[in-house]
Amino acid sequence: MTHTSLSPSDKALVPFVSVDHMMQLVHRIGIEQMLTGIAAYIEADFLRWDLFDKTPRVASHSAEGVIELMPTSDGEVYGFKYVNGHPKNTKEGLQTVTAFGLLADVATGYPVLLSEMTLLTALRTAATSALVAKHLAPKGADTMAMIGNGAQSEFQTLAMKAICGLKTVRLYDKDPAATAKCAANLAGQGLTVVSCTTPEEAIQGAQILTTCTADKQCATILSDNMVGSGVHINAIGGDCPGKTELAEAILHRSDIFVEYPPQTRIEGEIQQLADDHEVTEFWKVISGKVAGRTSETQITLFDSVGFAIEDFSALRYVRDQLETTGLFHALDLLADPDNPRDLFGMLLRSSANSNNH
Amino acid sequence: MTHTSLSPSDKALVPFVSVDHMMQLVHRIGIEQMLTGIAAYIEADFLRWDLFDKTPRVASHSAEGVIELMPTSDGEVYGFKYVNGHPKNTKEGLQTVTAFGLLADVATGYPVLLSEMTLLTALRTAATSALVAKHLAPKGADTMAMIGNGAQSEFQTLAMKAICGLKTVRLYDKDPAATAKCAANLAGQGLTVVSCTTPEEAIQGAQILTTCTADKQCATILSDNMVGSGVHINAIGGDCPGKTELAEAILHRSDIFVEYPPQTRIEGEIQQLADDHEVTEFWKVISGKVAGRTSETQITLFDSVGFAIEDFSALRYVRDQLETTGLFHALDLLADPDNPRDLFGMLLRSSANSNNH
Incomplete structure (x- = not known):
């Protein structure tokens, strides 16, 4: 993704792992190695189980299926997954389960990773x-x-x-x-x-x-x-x-x-x-x-x-691969004005900026 | 965003409104007109209040602040917002509140809009x-x-x-x-x-x-x-x-x-x-x-x-502007193989595809 009219600050850009990048990541690492790596992250997080905020997922049920949010936190990193479960989807050519997830810095609340999780959920469930x-x-x-x-x-x-x-x-x-x-x-x-x-x-x-x-x-x-x-x-x-x-x-x-x-x-x-x-x-x-x-x-x-901690572990694993693989896009997800109290000023200046182009 | 090695199906692509696109949208529509428009959507949704799934937001508190998920649904469309509140952020040059949100189709669970909501939350709160x-x-x-x-x-x-x-x-x-x-x-x-x-x-x-x-x-x-x-x-x-x-x-x-x-x-x-x-x-x-x-x-x-319904209304408003303005990216967020039971096959074929390039 290129930014034509503005260059958001680094803080405004959130690494995003698309489905395409996730597939490339699997091939780069090797699927069995990646499954083993994710299992090791899950094991490490299960060993510090008491540290985590744990809650049953927040489910929105309908006649056709369910949409769920699965949050957790280890006190330093917060994570959640969006996931649906719609058994009838297969008949319509859709996935029964699709998902994406996010990690954020607990100290600032700023997201630090957004990732597809349809594939990653399959990997972490198997792991x-x-x-x-x-x-x-x-x-x-x-x-x-x-x-x-x-x-x-x-x-x-x-x-x-x-x-x-x-x-x-x-x-x-x-x-x-x-x-x-x-x-x-x-x-x-x-x-x-x-x-x-x-x-x-x-x-x-x-x-x-x-x-x-x-x-x-x-x-x-x-x-x-x-x-x-x-x-x-x-x-x-x-x-x-x-x-x-x-x-x-x-x-x-x-x-x-x-x-x-x-x-x-x-x-x-x-x-x-x-x-x-x-x-x-x-x-x-x-x-x-x-x-x-x-x-x-x-x-x-x-x-x-x-459970949410497994997703958290899998997202941690993916995040730790970003630097060496470069398999992500920088997503312009967060508004981050130079002066944090001047959100409106950022908006005003974006207009001036656009007019100059 | 361009897709080099694969062309995901339309269902796999979720419209994404970046901060830059949201600012362009505000200028395209005019901020007062947009505030008035969002208020009208909120009013319309408040008039059908009983229809909505309502729940207090799901909060994860820490010493520095809070990270919250705010879900709701009107039975046809599901929405949620991720939002943080970190009063100390300002001193570190960060926003007190950042946010993003999502709409999904209740019938399939598939996301249909991902949007920045730092700016949009400011707009909906004011509206x-x-x-x-x-x-x-x-x-x-x-x-x-x-x-x-x-x-x-x-x-x-x-x-x-x-x-x-x-x-x-x-x-x-x-x-x-x-x-x-x-x-x-x-x-x-x-x-x-x-x-x-x-x-x-x-x-x-x-x-x-x-x-x-x-x-x-x-x-x-x-x-x-x-x-x-x-x-x-x-x-x-x-x-x-x-x-x-x-x-x-x-x-x-x-x-x-x-x-x-x-x-x-x-x-x-x-x-x-x-x-x-x-x-x-x-x-x-x-x-x-x-x-x-x-x-x-x-x-x-x-x-x-x-409250979550206000975010839902604001996201509905933004979604309704996409077609006429084109102010969004198509985000490769969902894995959507041709055969929904063949997620692994999609992964295998992506390898073959990559090797050919």
């Missing part, structure tokens, strides 16, 4: 799942059932490969075209990819069961008799009140790990359970405060809904 | 004050005391001129340089501008008393004995818990009008009063549900804190 699986999946887990082969499925798979050593992914989607798309995208990525025609086939031999579907309703993607002992369930889909993926009986057989209980109780699989059903905050596992997996037969369940 | 004064100030009011001559003061004054027929403004600020700046900016705008050296001098003969100061503490800009009968007080400053401008005794002598009581009780002058002190929602005056000014001796007080 979070793999970080959790690294701590909770059974030892030697190298096979994942990927049930739901939509926009998130390839990211989940590559994060599990990069961070957990996944070797085989077994794909299933009720729409065979989605499975074909996912298999084609994963070809040549160093994984054994098996396309399955039933969920029962997909879970054969898998130690990690990932569900990632997007209907805005209670569904049963995994039924109780499908889930054997010793597996790790990574329940990604379902981030709305009224939307779940797992049979309730599975929840009662599992040790349940969540991001932030007040939000997960509203949006996650545990909507189906009593409000006081015991769950473990995953950050406590990383920090060593509580045990993760304690036996080979235990079923661990990550009831993922996505 | 709201003038809209309220039009309904509440005594008949024939043509003189305003403007106490606090910072970034908002010229906008307040010109809105009162355009919408209420103001002829004279009497300026006071504890910093004479601020008054000199304001007087210089208002020269040639068709008003009699009187620079005063005390607040007592400023309020002489004024039917409208506007206070607009920014200290984050309880202050007494107007004391009880300064306020005679029959005036309209437009209390703009103070939008934090712990920050007020008026002596409490004035509040007890006034009929108090507010935007949205749950927010004003937290942030406004009425923090000083009991939680059940009677206040009138201003939208009810416009809609004829309750009386506004009922006598010549009454003191009316607009305890302004700024």
Whole structure:
């Protein structure tokens, strides 16, 4: 973006990472390296969990979907994400989830980064799942059932490969075209990819069961008799009140790990359970405060809904790449007159300036 | 902004109004016409008040200031504003308040406008004050005391001129340089501008008393004995818990009008009063549900804190100017693959594309 009539001060310009720049960033760094890097930032932020302002996201629900704002702050940096969830969008050729996010300096309130987050949300969701699986999946887990082969499925798979050593992914989607798309995208990525025609086939031999579907309703993607002992369930889909993926009986057989209980109780699989059903905050596992997996037969369940701190971590990661990559535009987002009390004077002078051109 | 390696679809591009474009828009339309136009949009939205999702803003407080998200929706369009309030910023050469905002389509969740709102907030705050004064100030009011001559003061004054027929403004600020700046900016705008050296001098003969100061503490800009009968007080400053401008005794002598009581009780002058002190929602005056000014001796007080619907109205106004003015950039904010389930494929193809260039 060029500025023809005015040169705003540096403070007025906010680095903006477009979709195009985000894609270039992924290719520059390498997708598996970037997933690993984002997971490391998430892990670092989960280790200082108590520092963060935490609040359930601010949701605006409509018949068609939801628009949410997800703010958080570590006291020095403030971040928020705008994200929508509209399951019907796919039929109209639109993304179910689009997003963008921002970081700002807490001391001044000035934004310091604006970024697309449709891609970045896919990356951070996958990085979070793999970080959790690294701590909770059974030892030697190298096979994942990927049930739901939509926009998130390839990211989940590559994060599990990069961070957990996944070797085989077994794909299933009720729409065979989605499975074909996912298999084609994963070809040549160093994984054994098996396309399955039933969920029962997909879970054969898998130690990690990932569900990632997007209907805005209670569904049963995994039924109780499908889930054997010793597996790790990574329940990604379902981030709305009224939307779940797992049979309730599975929840009662599992040790349940969540991001932030007040939000997960509203949006996650545990909507189906009593409000006081015991769950473990995953950050406590990383920090060593509580045990993760304690036996080979235990079923661990990550009831993922996505939390603001993960977005914050992902934005921090992107911000730290700006200087070396230069993959951003300087966006004329903030009015910043030389004399801060003279906003009107800046406006007046812009008129004089324009008239001279 | 040009896109070198990819041409995102139209859906992926969000109109962005930069600070430069906003200034050009003000000059293209004329500032008084634009203030009048925004006031009309606010009035129209206040008349359909019940339609809106209303919530107190989501604030993140720190020692230095506050960062807030202000969402609302009319069921068809969703809007939110990011805004900070950092009184100390001025000393560091920064704006006390910076802001940007967004509109999105409720049916799809896709953003349809991103705009700077530092200037637009100044315009909408002034337009709201003038809209309220039009309904509440005594008949024939043509003189305003403007106490606090910072970034908002010229906008307040010109809105009162355009919408209420103001002829004279009497300026006071504890910093004479601020008054000199304001007087210089208002020269040639068709008003009699009187620079005063005390607040007592400023309020002489004024039917409208506007206070607009920014200290984050309880202050007494107007004391009880300064306020005679029959005036309209437009209390703009103070939008934090712990920050007020008026002596409490004035509040007890006034009929108090507010935007949205749950927010004003937290942030406004009425923090000083009991939680059940009677206040009138201003939208009810416009809609004829309750009386506004009922006598010549009454003191009316607009305890302004700024509400999300006003930002929504201002953004609607700006959006409606885009087509005729072309004053926006198309921002590559949203990932929008041809096949919405193939986000990863879009990423893969962008690599192939880049390699070809």
